[in-house]
Amino acid sequence: MPHGHDLLISEAIRAELGAPVLVRRLDSSPRSDVSLVEFDGAPAIVKHITGGPDAADRFHNEVTALRLAGQVRPSPVAALLAADPAARVLVLEHLQRGSPAEVRWSVEYAVALARLHSAPIAGLPPYRGAAPDDIDAFLSLAQRLDVPVPASAAAELRAVLARLDGDAAGSLLHGDPCPDNAVLTDDGIRFVDLEGAQRGPAMVELAYLRIGFPTCWCVTALPPAQVTAAEAAYHDTRRSLGHPATGGDLTDACVSWLIQGDALVQRAARRGIDHWAALTRGDWKWGTATARERLLHRLDVVATMTAGHAQLSGVAALTDAMRSLVRQRWPRLSTLPMARNNPLTLGD
Known part of the structure; x- marks a missing residue:
């Protein structure tokens, strides 16, 4: 299984969540890169927002919305586990699909x-x-x-x-x-x-x-x-x-x-x-x-x-x-x- 050194995951996120191991790349829009990653064995979704002059705004909007919506119970969104504004990287809860x-x-x-x-x-x-x-x-x-x-x-x-x-x-x-x-x-x-x-x-x-x-x-x-x-x-x-x-x-x-x-x-x-x-x-x-x-x-x-x-x-x-x-x-x-x-x- 490949390691997560190419996922732009900061040392701060690694210190908080553990060592990342890339499981696989996931389908995503042309303006983001999304991967399933394990941090010390725990699955999570890593999303890197890329492309376009509005990339920073899109990162801000997503982080802000996830934090605000996460205040509702039950939560209607995936939990935000960590975020790196400099690299526009988010780490999100890996949602298990139901039936x-x-x-x-x-x-x-x-x-x-x-x-x-x-x-x-x-x-x-x-x-x-x-x-x-x-x-x-x-x-x-x-x-x-x-x-x-x-x-x-x-x-x-x-x-x-x-x-x-x-x-x-x-x-x-x-x-x-x-x-x-x-x-x-x-x-x-x-x-x-x-x-x-x-x-x-x-x-x-x-x-x-x-x-x-x-x-x-x-x-x-x-x-x-x-x-x-x-x-x-x-x-x-x-x-x-x-x-x-x-x-x-x-x-x-x-x-x-x-x-x-x-x-x-x-x-x-x-x-x-x-x-x-x-x-x-x-x-x-x-x-x-x-x-x-x-x-x-x-x-x-x-x-x-x-x-x-x-x-x-x-x-x-x-x-x-x-x-x-x-x-x-x-x-x-x-x-x-x-x-x-x-x-x-x-x-x-």
Whole structure:
């Protein structure tokens, strides 16, 4: 078994945890190196945050979020065992996976998300979601598709963003609460990979269950009964932790995910590109679905949720017309894969 001399583990961490021995490298994003390591025989995860001008910020966000969320009991995150800011190295608890067949994954996910959202938020950056440029680009997409834009739609979308901004200090957000960042243990789900942690409106992450995990390669749909049960468990958990009212509107959150062009591509390709314009020229596959399939699912969700909504009548008319046009223009699009349990094990 190779030794851990090449893992950038400081003498201070070695003195605290013991001599490191590399067990194996693990799959990770292009902006981090992750390994399973034993310290004097005890397994742990060593994560080295690399790449990009924001590497130091991502390290700070993850360390801060892990320490804050670790104050909640039961903890919704892997424990932070040690950290070296100079090398941007974290040593994390090695989570033992449980048996997914014995639990309702969506409910466990929602409970863990509620615990995470109930943690303190001091020291985290504010939420960065949909922006006015996203509104302009999305409405331009409708025009390119020859869908009439109701006169009230732009103002309604601006009001959605304003309402979400009004809850900008509300909760500790994971930033990318995807199924492959949610480890199912025998004690419930625990989250990992919190580099994108922020403080903001909790609803933008609870919306993942309806809108289909929008920042994830494994975008999927969940059966409506599972979504209903998971959302109820989320609110029950928040109340049990002393949060009698959860701020924000789930419909607003789903609308905000719909208009974000960045939610059509993986993280490395986000920001600074009009993905809506690219969508009219061609389609592309990312993980379990294409960009146009993601759009169609989100249009379905938002059109259904906004139907009869007094503050979003223009958005309701727009999204209903757009989903009809998308189906007509690209008739071979598939629906998102349906996950009966964990989205990482489709069909289970």
